[in-house]
Amino acid sequence: MALDVARLKNDFPIFARTVRDGKPLIYLDSGATSQKPRLVLDAERNFYEQHNAAAHRGAHQLAEEATEAYEDARSKVAKFIGAADNEIIFTKSATESINLVAYALSNSNFTDAKRFHIGPEHEILVSEMEHHANLIPWQELAKRTGAKLRWIPLTDEGRLDLSNIDSLITSSTKMVALTHQSNVLGTINPIAGIAKLVHDRGALFLVDACQSVPHQSVDVKALDVDFLVFSGHKMLGPTGVGVLYGRAELLDEMPPFLTGGSMIEEVHMESATYARAPQRFEAGVPNMAQAVGLAAAIEYLERVGMDQVQEHEELLVNHAIDGLLGISKVRIIGPFGGIHRSGAVSFTIDDIHPHDLGQVLDDLGIAVRVGHHCAWPLMRRFGISGTTRATFYLYNSISDVDALIAGVEATKKFFKVA
Amino acid sequence: MALDVARLKNDFPIFARTVRDGKPLIYLDSGATSQKPRLVLDAERNFYEQHNAAAHRGAHQLAEEATEAYEDARSKVAKFIGAADNEIIFTKSATESINLVAYALSNSNFTDAKRFHIGPEHEILVSEMEHHANLIPWQELAKRTGAKLRWIPLTDEGRLDLSNIDSLITSSTKMVALTHQSNVLGTINPIAGIAKLVHDRGALFLVDACQSVPHQSVDVKALDVDFLVFSGHKMLGPTGVGVLYGRAELLDEMPPFLTGGSMIEEVHMESATYARAPQRFEAGVPNMAQAVGLAAAIEYLERVGMDQVQEHEELLVNHAIDGLLGISKVRIIGPFGGIHRSGAVSFTIDDIHPHDLGQVLDDLGIAVRVGHHCAWPLMRRFGISGTTRATFYLYNSISDVDALIAGVEATKKFFKVA
Amino acid sequence: MDLQALYQEIILDHYKRPSHRGLHEPFDIEVHHVNPTCGDEITLRLSLDGERITNLSWEGMGCSISQASTSVMTTLVDAKTVDEFSITSDSFLALMHGKGTVVPDEEILEDGVAFSGVAKYPARIKCALLGWMALKDALVQLIDSKSTDAKIISIVPDRSRDER
Amino acid sequence: MDLQALYQEIILDHYKRPSHRGLHEPFDIEVHHVNPTCGDEITLRLSLDGERITNLSWEGMGCSISQASTSVMTTLVDAKTVDEFSITSDSFLALMHGKGTVVPDEEILEDGVAFSGVAKYPARIKCALLGWMALKDALVQLIDSKSTDAKIISIVPDRSRDER
Numbered sequence A, B: 001m002a003l004d005v006a007r008l009k010n011d012f013p014i015f016a017r018t019v020r021d022g023k024p025l026i027y028l029d030s031g032a033t034s035q036k037p038r039l040v041l042d043a044e045r046n047f048y049e050q051h052n053a054a055a056h057r058g059a060h061q062l063a064e065e066a067t068e069a070y071e072d073a074r075s076k077v078a079k080f081i082g083a084a085d086n087e088i089i090f091t092k093s094a095t096e097s098i099n100l101v102a103y104a105l106s107n108s109n110f111t112d113a114k115r116f117h118i119g120p121e122h123e124i125l126v127s128e129m130e131h132h133a134n135l136i137p138w139q140e141l142a143k144r145t146g147a148k149l150r151w152i153p154l155t156d157e158g159r160l161d162l163s164n165i166d167s168l169i170t171s172s173t174k175m176v177a178l179t180h181q182s183n184v185l186g187t188i189n190p191i192a193g194i195a196k197l198v199h200d201r202g203a204l205f206l207v208d209a210c211q212s213v214p215h216q217s218v219d220v221k222a223l224d225v226d227f228l229v230f231s232g233h234k235m236l237g238p239t240g241v242g243v244l245y246g247r248a249e250l251l252d253e254m255p256p257f258l259t260g261g262s263m264i265e266e267v268h269m270e271s272a273t274y275a276r277a278p279q280r281f282e283a284g285v286p287n288m289a290q291a292v293g294l295a296a297a298i299e300y301l302e303r304v305g306m307d308q309v310q311e312h313e314e315l316l317v318n319h320a321i322d323g324l325l326g327i328s329k330v331r332i333i334g335p336f337g338g339i340h341r342s343g344a345v346s347f348t349i350d351d352i353h354p355h356d357l358g359q360v361l362d363d364l365g366i367a368v369r370v371g372h373h374c375a376w377p378l379m380r381r382f383g384i385s386g387t388t389r390a391t392f393y394l395y396n397s398i399s400d401v402d403a404l405i406a407g408v409e410a411t412k413k414f415f416k417v418a
Numbered sequence C, D: 001m002d003l004q005a006l007y008q009e010i011i012l013d014h015y016k017r018p019s020h021r022g023l024h025e026p027f028d029i030e031v032h033h034v035n036p037t038c039g040d041e042i043t044l045r046l047s048l049d050g051e052r053i054t055n056l057s058w059e060g061m062g063c064s065i066s067q068a069s070t071s072v073m074t075t076l077v078d079a080k081t082v083d084e085f086s087i088t089s090d091s092f093l094a095l096m097h098g099k100g101t102v103v104p105d106e107e108i109l110e111d112g113v114a115f116s117g118v119a120k121y122p123a124r125i126k127c128a129l130l131g132w133m134a135l136k137d138a139l140v141q142l143i144d145s146k147s148t149d150a151k152i153i154s155i156v157p158d159r160s161r162d163e164r
């Protein structure tokens, strides 16, 4: 059963505006960032207008209220992914979350947190479909520590090629960092299965859930991962807030990343000792209003129901794939054909560059993303310089998809491509 | 001439609420975080409702608008402190800004950016009055690189003791990191003078301007510093946005800190090259709404006039000091007496612990901060465990100060301290 | 008025004339706890005589709530067994985290009931728990290390946030 | 309609039948520029014969705007002096950053006036400038290094953002 999109759309003020000379906005770029429901904007505003003060830093009433609002947001996020409160760290973005873990690993070499020590004898494993955010921090970690970066190749269909996984995850592997859902291909990776392999070899497992947590129900304990990251802005929440989930016993041992106020235990001029997680990883006055906004976004998503969201997107994406495949010269990049996949579809058209296609679609009021989608190595793997990508969310309707299909046809006509 | 506070207060929705059973809110904790004018909340909301999309990542109209809004915010910040646009990096907080520079320094050891290399032969110089945010990142940098951390001691009055400065800033000094205004003492440090010394010795100079940029007109070129950091939330802006100013020629050479999307030039599986500043230092989808909110805050401050703000706060703080000195057993921590100082005043009362004083004030509707104010070593320097701190901003009136004075007297009565 | 409820006479009395204050020898363990948000500190010493807490003494720097609460605690648990401490401590923690809805058990808490008002001030709960957490931590360490005979002097973090 | 203004026939013609495309020998310098946001690439070769740009050739992968603009550029500046290139390039840049308010100089820009429509699409300005920035950069490097005689093959960043 499809969602009542017309009703949902009313909750998102931006759809009241038009683009390109009065055309209704057809927003198919939620994979880059999502739109925000009124509820989220109201929650942020309410924080500023009623409870704004520095959390964890004051004994006055506002500070108490701000602390409560912030910590309640943490609980809300924790419950949403099946974690405990002290396993949730607020960051500014998934990008920061991944960097936090990567830097904590190299920082551990200056502490006695042996579990995290990493050096030239170690390997870090990623995949060829990673977003730059889950690739470059590991390249840099390798540079800092001498560890070796390896990667899981892809099949032509756009899945992880796990045929040699036993030789890729070895006893030298320190960290495996994989995306849960590709932001380009729509592939959903078999995380729980891989987790078993990773842990059998004694490695750590970080999952980039930027494209899964917003679109399906995710349970960190069921996935059995050590770290999981996502961004608020891709799941109806504000910009400027991300999450790092970390298994409690790991966070308890892991050295800090950003240092400063509120993450300390005792401070002397020469040295300092650090608070326990999550405080240890949240230096400075936190992004309180954004955390509160994210909690409101989760409330909204829960009201709609994550299973409903997922089902709805599957409906849309399959409709899109059917329509696109009916157009000659269209090539879908990623797996398709009656399979479990996410609501992202990437494609190319012979003789029309994605940027030009995107431009014509934009002129029709249809917002898609074009280019390498921060997954440049993935583009090389498929021998292309970029794709056009449509990503769906709960506020998209079947008629949005139809507009996309019609838009692609119109573009071909515009550029006189048969 | 004092500001028309009654009129200004109307711009801040939070002052419409009451605390502790109907008492008007007397907010004297702006040093921790400031309240937000409606203009700022409207600007953020307008971004989300009208222009929300991923900046620098799309070719559609919303993405263009989001990019423009974000880059306009950068220009606004740049002009506000006398910098060029490409010298402004948006971070999540001053804490992140400082960590960014500290990590970039150690990261440089893995690149050929010689200017930033730091090792056991080098020294880092801070002062005894630093906020933890401008102390611990340097302790950690020292730990990572073997560099030696040194510090400028304080006079009993609460000023930098510069009598041995020549032996503290030497040819081994790589980085000098000092606060512009103490968040505890109200001291304003002679940055421009020190800058000359620092540069004569070939060191880098970072200034923590968290407590100056919100309260006085600051010009980075006049101060002649290399890096300068501050936080949006302390200057009427949203939480979740900070700024790093860096001298263009330094940023051009400095290696990145957070890595991921949008900060790259070319990416391969094994390695990546990086964009120029400011992009190089802004990995991920940026905190766009918060940057836009900060720009609105600056607009508000400029309308009032930074000189007016400063003058107004001096008036308030001097009134506060006069009043407090009239109460027996009160001791002011920091310089006072007809001098140029900032709108922060810290004090202790014999026989009443700051936490207890703060509690009674809170009960009267007066929000102050108590404790070590994230400057624990400073507390040790003065042989105390904490202070009560009142900090003023443009929405505070003389009657707020009078309420504070009366509140202190009432507390003494409550605890039967003569 | 909440403030009067917070600062009951008993509290102010213990603050001015604390019990068991001043560090003494002998002791099996010394722990040092801090409240990182405000810098309050407590050093606590004790011995275990079989199951029984003895030689309790402490020194501290902090607000009336943290100091008085430690003082009250020492009067309650000195010469008591570890199990008795657990019961008392659980009762005190429940009171602190009860948001003002928990009725304290006077039988168990005695002077400790005076801290009922703290529960309404979340930022002060940590103050009231500082000494209790220190003692709890000391006992855990002591029991853990019963095999070794060396004196333990340790600086451990304030765990009271976990109790939130 | 803005879209028709953006994709003028001249642009589409150059896209389909680009001028000077296909890398040739000899050359004094080869530069490779990318547009990091979309991955478009251009490789450009040229020689300097005194003040004169010669042996211009290129290869690229990208959208119609970036490829056509490079093609148009080569027709405009091949066999021209560095100074003439500067004038043409300045004129083109002014047009691109004019937000649609700059009237292009047909005398200087010839086919280049077809790119007027790009100015209204900020995200596409980078595309239109890709080849221009590559050539500019190549000339700077070439002039800088006139002392050495070695061939320069360099990968340099796209500087077009700086022109914003």
Ligand SMILES: Cc1ncc(COP(=O)(O)O)c(C=O)c1O
Pocket: A261, A283, A284, A285, A286, B031, B032, B093, B094, B095, B096, B131, B133, B134, B179, B181, B182, B183, B208, B210, B211, B231, B233, B242, B374
């Ligand atoms: C002087 C000083 N430096 C640094 C900071 C850290 O700022 P933030 O917590 O916003 O990163 C603060 C405020 O807490 C401060 O007052």
Ligand SMILES: Cc1ncc(COP(=O)(O)O)c(C=O)c1O
Pocket: A031, A032, A093, A094, A095, A096, A131, A133, A134, A179, A181, A182, A183, A208, A210, A211, A231, A233, A242, A374, B261, B283, B284, B285, B286
């Ligand atoms: C799969 C994936 N990982 C990581 C990121 C980075 O997220 P952010 O830019 O919010 O840090 C994104 C989004 O850009 C993504 O799609």
